[in-house]
Amino acid sequence: MTLELQYQLKTNPNYIKFLREYSYWYKLLNRNPANFKEFVIDMKDKYKLNPSDKLNRMLENINMLQTFLDVLR
Numbered sequence: 422m423t424l425e426l427q428y429q430l431k432t433n434p435n436y437i438k439f440l441r442e443y444s445y446w447y448k449l450l451n452r453n454p455a456n457f458k459e460f461v462i463d464m465k466d467k468y469k470l471n472p473s474d475k476l477n478r479m480l481e482n483i484n485m486l487q488t489f490l491d492v493l494r
Contacts, residue, residue, distance in 0.1 A: 426454045439464040 430436045440446055443463075449456050465471050469478075 422451050423454050426450060426457060429457070435464060435468060435470070436460075439468070443467075 430440065439460075446460055446463075450460060469475075
């Protein structure tokens with residue numbers, strides 16, 4: 422694994438957590454550091470950090486709040 426890649430991994434706590442949970446990525450990144458983009462995509466998919474996931478979460482919260490306010494009426 423290159424020093425550049427190690428630095429990128431250590432600067433983001435989500436990357437470290439993901440590597441610990443899905444350790445097969447150690448092997449993939451060691452063999453080919455170009456897999457880092459795939460690693461980030463996989464991490465965002467599993468942790469639901471994509472913009473669409475954030476938007477869906479926000480909409481769910483708004484719907485829950487709206488339902489709660491309807492109950493209070």
